[in-house]
Amino acid sequence: MSEHKEPSRRDATAPAGNAARPVTLRINGQSHTLQLEPRTTLLDALREVMHLTGTKKGCDRGQCGACTVLSNGRRIQSCLTLAVMQEGRDLTTIEGLSDGDALHPVQAAFVAHDALQCGFCTPGQICSAVGMLAEARAGEASAVQPLAAPTLPLGDEEIRERMSGNLCRCGAYPKIVAALREVGGRQGKR
Ligand code: FES
Ligand code: FES
Structure with a gap:
């Protein structure tokens, strides 16, 4: 008597394992x-x-x-x-982030405030800041004010806390905070 074999459940046409x-x-x-x-x-x-x-x-x-x-x-x-x-x-x-040749306001603020040295962290800082400002404008709380919507424009302490996941080995933090202070209180902007 021949042994019954279960059919394979895997689709024979599906890529195996780590195949691209x-x-x-x-x-x-x-x-x-x-x-x-x-x-x-x-x-x-x-x-x-x-x-x-x-x-x-x-x-x-x-x-x-x-x-x-x-x-x-x-x-x-x-x-x-x-x-x-x-x-x-x-x-x-x-x-x-830019609109053709027009820089995003956060990019423009980084340029205006010279908020970088080597620039390695800068793309991440800028993308993070764009997301951070959207979070703040949506009223999302932070560790600085865990039970309250943020007050706009954001204060330096709020900016530092909300950007604390982005490190800068050149220590350009004061100018990064200054750049975000400039754009941090604008309502309804990108
Ligand atoms: S490269 Fe992703 S957090 Fe450092
Ligand atoms: S500007 Fe050099 S790591 Fe931030």
Whole structure:
């Protein structure tokens, strides 16, 4: 009597294990279908596959904020998310913030206040600040005022706390805070 074998549950046409597979990402307003291993981080997909090298790899472990991008308008660390997890979301990198030649107001404030030295942390600082200001304008509390909506314009203590996930090894913090103080109280702006 022949032994009955259960049919394999895996679709024979599905890529096995870590084999590359198509992943569609919407980046800076355009859809791109990339061939990615499922373990590929969003950071590596942006830098190594899309060649969007404005997003920086500092620590690659969620500690420095250099890799910050926006996902559906919220700031995320792209080294801590898999690219495949971002399918169906709108991603914005530093390359997508300006409107043609017109800088985003946060970019312009960084230039006006000379809020950088080597610039390595700057794309992450700016993307994080754009997300941070949206959070503040939406009334999201912070550790400074955990039980209350923030008072706009944001004070320096609020700015420092809300930007505390973005490190700057050059120590450009005073000018970063000054730049964000300038744009931090504007309502309804980008
Ligand atoms: S590279 Fe992502 S947090 Fe440092
Ligand atoms: S400007 Fe050099 S790390 Fe921030």
